[in-house]
Amino acid sequence: MTEAARQAAADLAKSRVMRGQPVLDGLVALLDLERIEENIFRGVSPSDSPVRVFGGQVAGQALVAAGRTVPAERKVHSLHAYFIRPGDPSIPIVYEVDRIRDGRSFTTRRVIAVQRGKAIFALSASFHHVEPGAEHAEPMPDVPPPDALPSRMESMKAYADRLGPIATMPRPIDIRYVTDPPWELRGRRDNEARNQVWMRADGTLPDDELLHVCVLAYASDMTLLDSVLVRHGVYWGFDQVLGASLDHALWFHRPFRADEWFLYDSVSPTASGARGLATGRFFAQDGTLIATVVQEGLLRIVEDES
Template identity: 45%
Template sequence: MSDAPVSPTAAVLDALDLTPDPTVPDQFSGHSLPQPNGRVFGGQVLAQALLAAGRTVDADRLPHSLHGYFLRAGVVTEPISFAVERLRDGRSFTARRTHALQGGAPILSLIASFQTEQDGVDYADEMPDGVPAPEDVPSALDLLGTIDHPAAKFWAQESAFDVRHVDGSIYLGRAAEVTGRQQVWFRARDPLPDDRLLHRALLAYACDQVMLEPVLRRSGRSWVTPGMSIASLDHAMWWHRDARVDDWLLYVQTSPSAQGGRGLGAARVFTRDGTLVASIAQEGMVRFPD
């Protein structure tokens, strides 16, 4: 048996490979990847819940939207059960609800809609002009690779995705400009299988890393703000077109509002050639010490 370490990409793919329950129809189980805080990563359980729903849908129907609520913090050391409810099977659209459960209690509730490929009106916003190429933007490894801290090592070396902030990251301190705008290049570190559903699930997985960063930028904070408490509350996503997550994708982000201890992050996702492939919104609990 080889003792070679498993790559971060392979570890993510293994976590997304759910096991069907042989005794209960439309129920699956999965495990979680280690996290510095010991809590289940929201993007992981979101992707797992979508893939569980996709297991009950005809292969010619891909997800075009999802809406999910993060209900409780999951524990990485405990397995997660995914119970899928078949809400509707129409001529063009299929709807599924997935509950992700630990200890019998839901940690995520998600509804996803799937559609057959169809012709129709076709237009899209354009990618902003003047965005530097990802090769010209420092990566998380460039910024954090020499820092001897568990969180820095995790995001720089153990993450399955290469993350590059166009206007500078907020890993180590607040941004020079107080703004809710952010642009981030993303790409899986290794090649991925030719599975369209998997790529859509991985897009949901990856975006949870940065969806609330515009809230921090606009409030003049960073990931190292002392006493900060931050957690995803809900997530909405629309896939417009196919995209490979092992090719560079640009997240163009904003934060239109924050109040009541909550902040809203929004994103449009473009391929490197400028094609709009997804739109995302996420609200999170964001609390700072007085």
């Protein structure tokens, strides 16, 4: 992290601002990694982080590290990642980039995130020199526009005392639920395993295409497993749910801006063996399919005997 970025993050921590441009600037600062060596970078976590590093943060930072070793004309089109150990937000994370291949059309990078000498996260990313080809895409579902829906913070206001930090921590992503929020469907086991939200960076981002991709990667880990939880009528903070992201894959199909609204439509085709699988599609507000995600998460649901 550069000195300017470090100061921006420190100012955000002191301000206790809940949303808007200052919070988004804090995320941009977190993604502005410090370059230690040619292929080694260092990042930090927010000072108000929970007990472990948010998975979307380490994925976004690792993608930044990979992207800074690739020519700007080559755009990231996919990433595949494994969450190996919980990250400690109180100490920096070192990102080691391995330049696997630089071909005529594709570039491949592997990134290992390290704390205390051990890998906590591994990412492989592929970059492609844009070229013409076949075009088709699924249409966007018919949903209400984001301006007609309350923000996530507004939706959670009545539950703030129960949820604590989940409801009150600063969030750089504006989230608006299209489907009923999972905390309002608790106790029912006949819910559809689906979750739809509008999202956008809560402010204006610089014109840096890699940054927009990394912000979407960050956001992709925020509500994806809700599609698993809602099917079983439980939710973080309300019920005894122990969970963590296990692996994560993203494919980027078309250019987009992460500070403009996009629909995140996710479903869970299956859950078994204390693991739940979720898939998601991202659509720009004009209906363009911009990205696809798949994640498996660890979900241990402790039944309430009472």
